[in-house]
Amino acid sequence: MNKKQICITLGIMCFILTFAICIQIRTINTANSTASQTLTDNGLRDEVLKWKEKYDNAYEELKKSEKTLEEVRQKATKNDDSSSKKEEELKINNTLLGLTNVKGSGIIIKLQDANENDSLATSDNISKKLIHNGDLLAVVNELKNAGAEAIEINNQRITNTSSITCEGNVTKINGEKIGSPFEIKAIGSQGLLYGQLTRPGSYLSLMSDDGIIVEVSKSDDISIEKYKGVVNFEYIKAIK
Amino acid sequence: MIFVAIIIGCLIGALIGINSPIIPYTYSGYLAIAIIAALDSVFGGIYATINKNFDLKIFVSGFFGNAILSILLTYLGQKLNVDIYLAAIVVFVGRMFNNLAIIRRHYLNKFIEYREEKKKKDMDKKEV
Structure with missing residues (x-):
């Protein structure tokens, strides 16, 4: 092995090491926890995070389907006078219900x-x-x-x-x-x-x-x- | 040349590491073990360099082999409900301290020799 190869291998290894350390530090920082060494704790935490992710995904899907619903509605009421009135009514109702x-x-x-130390409080x-x-x-x-x-x-x-x-x-x-x-x-x-x-x-x-x-x-x-x-x-x- | 390569590697690694996405929390335990194993290999490499029997092949295989093996053992330990990662930490960190002690002694000796030589030179000059 010549010197160039040695340099490149050492460089790559240093790269991997610092890369891994940086990722690890950032992961621990975002996990925002007191250091818990037991894997069971980590498992529980992970489960919570997974459920949260699932919830977020479901919410995103709900948003998407709401959008398609809106589009379908608009298409249906495009050429119709009476249904466009209904559409407006629907909008008003949704606004009243707090859905917009x-x-x-x-x-x-x-x-x-x-x-805590507010002495002015009567x-x-x-x-x-x-x-x-x-x-x-x-x-x-x-x-x-x-x-x-x-x-x-x-x-x-x-x-x-x-x-x-x-x-x-x-x-x-x-x-x-x-x-x-x-x-x-x-x-x-x-x-x-x-x-x-x-x-x-x-x-x-x-x-x-x-x-x-x-x-x-x-x-x-x-x-x-x-x-x-x-x-x-x-x-x-x-x-x- | 080698130092330049190491520094460039570290800098690029840090830059990309800071801007890259993070990994799920569950796997951070495995990554931690892998990092400890890799660090152990690095100190082992420095120790070998001092002893003048550094072999790049052994170093690279130890670097990756130890990391992967420790991850696998940690995984196995989790499956068997035994905290094998504790044993891995004890072994790796213990060896790290050993190697560090040897490295420290080596450089301390060098430093002392250097100072004594300087003293001798000064004495010679005075005599002249």
């Missing part, structure tokens, strides 16, 4: 748990310094009362079937876990929403008295994503 992406003007509310009840599902419910209620047409909390659209529940130490909306800080977006009349939520004695003012960090801002360009689940019913029947 919408945008418009409205307000954004940001809520965050109180700082309440010494530690529970009041946290944001609970009941607080979110009250805020959503006030928003609806003020005429909000679309509401979203941390990317979870509030629909007819949404529930805001407390599951141990996290809040669940539409079955998805969310946590503080909360960002509530609402589309509707800016003046009404802002006035209603910032008036003295509103629920938000009570919360901020307890030390919770509340921030309300108007925005002309709020976009709210559609409800990602499926709406179906089994027991209700329309009365003719």
Whole structure:
């Protein structure tokens, strides 16, 4: 073997080694875990990741089929006057159900748990310094009362079937876990929403008295994503 | 020449490694073992160079052979519910420390010899 060959082999080997080390470091960093040496733990983690991947794939497929459905619908209603009316009706219904992406003007509310050492907080009840599902419910209620047409909390659209529940130490909306800080977006009349939520004695003012960090801002360009689940019913029947 | 090749190889490896997709978490355990085996081979190679019996064929076959064998053994251990990878780590890292100790001693001796020679030279100069 001459010197050139030796150089090339050593170079390739160094390449492989550093390449492998880099990939390994990045993999461990993204796995974001305290070093667990047991392979059973890894197996469990891997299973979770696999299920997540499956879920993502299924969601992607759902999106695709929704698109084809839309296309088919449009084709069917192209040359027909009465069915194009139906199509418009369908669109309105979907918008009302929260099944379309919408945008418009409205307000954004940001809520965050109180700082631990906040001495300004009047309440010494530690529970009041946290944001609970009941607080979110009250805020959503006030928003609806003020005429909000679309509401979203941390990317979870509030629909007819949404529930805001407390599951141990996290809040669940539409079955998805969310946590503080909360960002509530609402589309509707800016003046009404802002006035209603910032008036003295509103629920938000009570919360901020307890030390919770509340921030309300108007925005002309709020976009709210559609409800990602499926709406179906089994027991209700329309009365003719 | 050889050092240039090594440095270029390392640089390209790091660059591509940083920009490449990551592997699934399950396989990172195997890759870790392979890396340890390869590193062991590298230190073994340096030790052989010091002893002046370095053979590229043995080095390359050890580099890849050890890596692949350790991966296979780890896999077997997982199937049999025995943590064979622990044994592999103990063996490889133990040998790595051995080789490192020998390398260190070699260069330390060289350094001491070099200093003594320098001292002698200085003494000679003074005498002159």
